[in-house]
Amino acid sequence: MSAVTAQEETPLLGGDVTDGVVRVGDTVRRPTRPSTPSVHAFLRHLEAAGFDGAPRVLGLDAQGREILTYVDGESATAPLTDCAVTDESLAALAALLRRFHDASASFVPPPGAVWEAGSNDDADPEVIGHCDITLDNVIFRDGLPAALIDFDMARPTTRLFDVVTTLRHWAPIADPLDLEPLRRDLAVGPRLRLFCDAYGLASRERRGLLDLARLRFGRSYDSMRVKAATTGGGWARMWAGGAGERIRRARAWLETHQDELHAHLI
Structure with a gap:
């Protein structure tokens, strides 16, 4: 996926701990941490199990941030x-x-x-x-x-x-x-x-x-x-x-x- 320009990013506020969370179109970009691969494996399992109440994992972007689907609501x-x-x-x-x-x-x-x-x-x-x-x-x-x-x-x-x-x-x-x-x-x-x-x-x-x-x-x-x-x-x-x-x-x-x-x- 190509790099994302700052103009296309909308900061998502409200969380207490994780800084640098932004929305890009229908996706959310978040900084990774050591637990990210484990969390991604878990979210993929939830998707495969048919649980529709969690974001989906789409991978990493050019800046190394995780890409998740944006959950409407x-x-x-x-x-x-x-x-x-x-x-x-x-x-x-x-x-x-x-x-x-x-x-x-x-x-x-x-x-x-x-x-x-x-x-x-x-x-x-x-x-x-x-x-x-x-x-x-x-x-x-x-x-x-x-x-x-x-x-x-x-x-x-x-x-x-x-x-x-x-x-x-x-x-x-x-x-x-x-x-x-x-x-x-x-x-x-x-x-x-x-x-x-x-x-x-x-x-x-x-x-x-x-x-x-x-x-x-x-x-x-x-x-x-x-x-x-x-x-x-x-x-x-x-x-x-x-x-x-x-x-x-x-x-x-x-x-x-x-x-x-x-x-x-x-």
């Missing part, structure tokens, strides 16, 4: 719209995540596969999880979640860990102090139950969900602090912007409300 970035917080959207996201995990389960990583480091479960991996299903990384069409983007943090994990990471942002499991007005008064307990029902999460996993969430908060705090100090870039910006304090507040809020939330789950 709108992400749930600020300012939030009503559709991002409805029960219907939450159930649709759970169903999308379940389809993603089911497609992922048959993936065999290539020899020597490299994945981005991050917090994780102690249990043996079951799937390659997305591990970063934030509001930015879900694409809506016709008012409902239709696709996942930004697979940079994908790595071997458990289904439950990926569910917990998703619910962190979408239930949300967070101190209301750190939420937009539209999400501040959501009924978190019923939303946890709704998501688990729509995903089809087993009773055993539901019983351990909140304990794993507490574990994840501690490990996420440590992981982000290390990446801010060693990797810098977007990680350092998030840390300087109070990410660590938000994680600590979210864990404290969970500990205060855990019994109430657990009652909804079981």
Whole structure:
């Protein structure tokens, strides 16, 4: 593919970590990293498995950037719209995540596969999880979640860990102090139950969900602090912007409300 001129590139903003992401026509160009070959193998597997909720890999351009298909739709970035917080959207996201995990389960990583480091479960991996299903990384069409983007943090994990990471942002499991007005008064307990029902999460996993969430908060705090100090870039910006304090507040809020939330789950 021929080199792309700067005039043809439109910067894509909204992500926290990866700089230099641009749109060129119907494609997205992103800087590569050591995990890129593994992520590409995984995305190609998802395509072969018939999962339509992820970008497709088109190769590398003349500048050595990865080329992915541009996924049409709108992400749930600020300012939030009503559709991002409805029960219907939450159930649709759970169903999308379940389809993603089911497609992922048959993936065999290539020899020597490299994945981005991050917090994780102690249990043996079951799937390659997305591990970063934030509001930015879900694409809506016709008012409902239709696709996942930004697979940079994908790595071997458990289904439950990926569910917990998703619910962190979408239930949300967070101190209301750190939420937009539209999400501040959501009924978190019923939303946890709704998501688990729509995903089809087993009773055993539901019983351990909140304990794993507490574990994840501690490990996420440590992981982000290390990446801010060693990797810098977007990680350092998030840390300087109070990410660590938000994680600590979210864990404290969970500990205060855990019994109430657990009652909804079981």
